[in-house]
Amino acid sequence: MVSWSGHIVPFIVTVAIWFIATGLIAWADNRERATFSRSLVIGSVAGIAGLVVILVASLSAEVWAVYLAFVGALMVWGWHELSFLTGAAAGPRRGPSDPSLTGIARFRQAAGTVMHHEVALALxxxxxxxxxxxxxxxxxxxxxxxxxxxxxxxxxxxxxxxPNTTSEMLPEHLAYLKTYFGRNRMTVLLALSVAGLVAMSAWFATLALAAPVGSAQMVGGSLLFTLSLLGVLEHLFLALPFRDGMLWGWAIPKRAGPQRKAAGSQERNVTT
Incomplete structure (x- = not known):
């Protein structure tokens, strides 16, 4: 039986935080570079606070502690995402790929663009x-x-x-990452990834449904189910003709197109 407090509320909370947090990070990472240092300070404070929140909440198995630990984990995750998308913690390679490379050599070069970020996440x-x-x-x-x-x-x-490598939310200073994307195609890996995430979502759903009504186990299972379901959705976005701007266009500052930039450059030349 579906419970309002044990299933529906966690679902709404997870979707709302996912939508708002993703938009805020996209907004911060697509602003002028002069604002990045301030954003990183704020993100670092939030990330450290998130670690403390997780530690405090981990000592209790009450419903409030489950929500608190969930929010703390997202705070830490947001800190890492902000560090990556501002370019503070990406990788030693900060340029486009070598189109002549294939196989392992291409993978090693691509890994060099995100190595620092992945190591930080793993640690x-x-x-x-x-x-x-x-x-x-x-x-x-x-x-x-x-x-x-x-x-x-x-x-x-x-x-x-x-099939779909839309990257409207990728900041301009990380545009070189697009050169490491594979060609647009449907692969067995993507199909297996979606299937695996669907299976994991179903497992979390069974845990949430089997837990006692109103318990911390029910809330925790529902939070994990919703989060993994959002993972399924994000992978479906890679297969379907979906634009990031459809959901988070409100958070991405308008960028000047090539013609507008050229016109601005000509105007500056005239006035000098």
Whole structure:
């Protein structure tokens, strides 16, 4: 039986936080570079606060603690995303791919563009797992590891190639990452990724439905189900002709097109 407090409310909370948080990060990363240092300071404070929140919430198995740990994990995740999309923690390679490379050589070059970010995510995941190993509430570590896994799968799919490589939310200073995307095509990997995420979502759903009504286990299972379902949706976006701007256009500043930039350059030349 579906419960309002145990199933519906966690679903609404997860979708709302996902939508708003994604938009805020896109807004911060697409502003002028002069604002990045301030954004990183704010993001770092939020990320450290998120770690503290997870530690505090992990000591309790009450419903409020599950929500608190969930929010804390998203705060830490947002810190990492902000660091990556501002370019502060991306990788040692900061330029376009070599079109002559294929196979392992191309993969190694692509890995160099995100290496620092992936290592930071992996170390944070290991830290949260170690801190949550024998505590009553492990939702914070579980949420972070789940998001890390889903993001890693999506990056591999983009490297191999997907039908839809829309990247409107990618900041201009990271535009070189597009050169590492595979050609537009449907692959077995993407199909298996979607199928695997659907199966995982179904497993979380069974856990949420089987838990006692109103319990922390029910809320936790519902939060994880919704999060994995959003992962399915994001991977479907890679297969369908969907534009990021359809959902988060409100958060992305309008960028000057080539003609507008050229006109601006000519106007500056005339006035000097």
């Amino acid at each position: 944070t995941a290991l830290l949260l797992i170690s801190l949550s190993w024998n505590v009553p509430n492990q939702i914070g570590a579980t949420v972070f590891v789940l998001m890390f896994g889903m993001r890693l799968i999506s990056k591999i799919n983009l490297f191999v190639g997907v």
